[in-house]
Amino acid sequence: MPLHHLCEPVELAPGISVWAERVVHGPKSTRLDRFPHYHGVGELVVFDEAAGSFWLDGEEARLDPPCLVYVPPMCHHDYNLEPGQKSWTLIQIDPAIIADLAHTLPEIDLTHPFVGAPDRMQMEHIRSLCSLLLQISQATPQASIVIKTIELILWLAAATRSTSPTSKAGPKRIALPVDRFRPALEALQADPAHDWSLEDLASRCHMSAPYFSRRFSEIMGMNLTAYIRVYRLQLAARRLVQGREAIGLIAHDAGFSSPAHFAFQFKQRFGLTPRAYRQAGQTRSPNPALRTRA
Template sequence: MDVLSDAIAAMRTGRPHSSRTVRLAPWGFRFPPGKGAGFHVVLQGTAWLLPPDDAPPVRLGPGDVVLLAHGTGHGLADRPDTPLVDAVPAPDGSWPTPPDRGPVGGEETLLLCGAYQLDRDLAHPLLTDLPPFVHLPARVGAHHRLRAAVDLLGAELAEPQPGADAVIPALLDTLLLYLLRTWWLTERADLTTGWSAALADPAVAGALRALHEDPARPWTVEELGTLAGLSRAAFARRFSALVGRAPLAYLTWWRMTTAGRLLRTGDLPLRSVAGRCGYSSEFAFAKAFKRQYGVAPGRYRKGAVHAP
């Protein structure tokens, strides 16, 4: 798997949810902070995103997309000064559709909104480095694949067809990947440091891809440098500057993140989990795991204590 796909797979839990609703002005909803991530798409009309901490409101026009990757509490309304009512999530993480309170004939806004359930204990820096909200304005001729995913999801929600229960979650997963890809590889392509630059750097991106494809391999910095076409020292400097960790420190972190996912989602024996994460000794694996998570692998699996 590539780095972006792996980052999402490591964090994702449960099923994503979405809704397509028409709002009649005046309307306004307050979304509380949560563990997952959410998005809003304005299909028709306009809306205002009301960030927390007295940040200025953000006007959203037709085709605009907003991703709130950290589960940040926020408001969404027809105008910045419209009073907000609380939107309360259901136990499964979905957002029930609040009733319209606008009068007949009020200005209409068509919204596509969704939520993802994520385990932030297994968060990859690709996501933790994102700002509180990502705003992707609609631009003529831009973000074709993202727009196609939005159109497909909107159409499926408007007129569900046989197989919708399988299609909609798949489209939501696709939309999340396109949102992140658009931000990191297009909107932030001008950055010279951090994960945007790391993904755009052929040498570092190739090394990251190799580590994610085979985390159990006993990699050396020299091997990774050869793969990247750089000397050992030059590769180590470039990797550390862009990724924020030395190559083998990142490998160890990713192995432990992978171990956490395997323990959380499956019933593989500990020796098998250790082997998949590059440890021939179950004892060495347990020691490394406890160093990162603060608990032994078996206790983590039982859920007695969540990873910090």
Template sequence: MDPLVHFLDGPHARRAFALRVAMSPPWALDVRDGAPLTIMAVLSGYAWLTADGDTVRLSAGDIAMVRAGDPYLVADEPLRGASIVIHPGQECTTLSGEPVRLSMSHGVRTWGNTAEGETTMLIGTYESDAEIGSAVTAALPRTAVVPSGEINAALLQLLADEISTDAPGQGSIIDRMLDVLLVHALRAWTAAHPDRTTGWLSAGADPVVGEALELLHTHPADPWTLGSLAGRVNVSRATLAARFRSSVGEPPMTYLANWRMLLASELLADARRTTARIAAEVGYGSPFALSTAFKRRFGVSPTEYRRRKYSASA
């Protein structure tokens, strides 16, 4: 089983925040957006990334994947004090709270303290775990860096060109290209760090867990229990539970519940699908049962989630 196939088939970017950032010294960004995952690709120059006390220098061609957590710093020098704060919703202000998003704009999806900076970066942010999925982020460390040369430069250039273009359908094109870049980055990082690969991305190394995941992903609506799943992969309940938790980081039924919620959140984008239909497609016996589980997971009902997230972009 290839877990990246399931990422491409499941929840993915939808109107993701994507930007070309151009900066010249001195500069420092205090990122407090709380986004589940951000991809940062350096096109030219360099940048220092500091998260959880660890600092890494990113050079041209390097790609960093940053998980949600405490605020982190991106700057031209590792000890530079922040001058700009990135808030949830990608609102940008000075330290005193003065908005700068518009004043630092330099054309289509280009932002920074200068139009053509010494350092240029592509920033792609998955702003909801319904877009990226907890299964992806849980498999990564706080920061994962893919060095220059591991990702085809043509892919980065194509994404850079698309981000700087304003044409019909551009948002969807950028979303899909961001997903492709993420898959390439995940693949390169896991190949280079097999000893650090955990959770969902490492599950394919265990054939029993891999087969179990294949069944859950392919047939999420089936009335799975630990016993029925163990029977399908020909091991005992105890063996499956232990091996699944060791590989994926959570019990099989917990994983299934999370996967069903992420699929439901994606299916809500289709206005033709009723809540009852979605409930059946993801394994809930009634719209009420789905709504209860969904509200517990996302804090709002499926109907409200659809209105907030998808109506505005319809």
């Protein structure tokens, strides 16, 4: 059975740094299709009930709830959940928050994925904090207590990090198609404003330009030009709600040729002008995380 595209554009709404939601599937629920993917936000999934397996950056292991899985931004992952009762808490975290927490909590490695196997007491603490986060992230999403709560949750989650393989045979390395594009994606992340050409990025991946173009579209679900545009817009959107920098400067740093071009592309993507998006981020009422298409 063919798999879906590996790229899942997940964007938090303006002004939202952390979003939490509870997911429950009843005892008659069917198997959840595989969906190997990655996204720009970080993710923590606290599983209460589920049977199946998961992949983190190409390593496969069994899912053994109660457990948790931390996935940093741009890390390829997938869940294969069997039929029956399933429940978990999903927490999505803005990558800028993760970068800040990496300095606040240097003892926790938030740049790599990990699996946690909490004991009963640890799980009770994590569930209590998740319940608090579910309330405050929806009622007062911009409050500083939201950041403090996710900091505590991540600190507790890291303390449950498994030191032994989660399956008897140990993790199994699975090569994902997107792995071949890592050099290109890392180059774009390092210098998003650079005028990247198809030939430049294809050569970094040791592919011909036509082959790179075709495979990139197949795997990512969008062509290279669209991917670069979406990535730049996501970076710009984050800066708009984080400070009061001039919109023209943000547009330039993100690689857009002019503020007018940036404003046009931004409104097409988000449905708001950059200025309106910034204002919404400062005064918004709580809404779920936005999942948008390229």
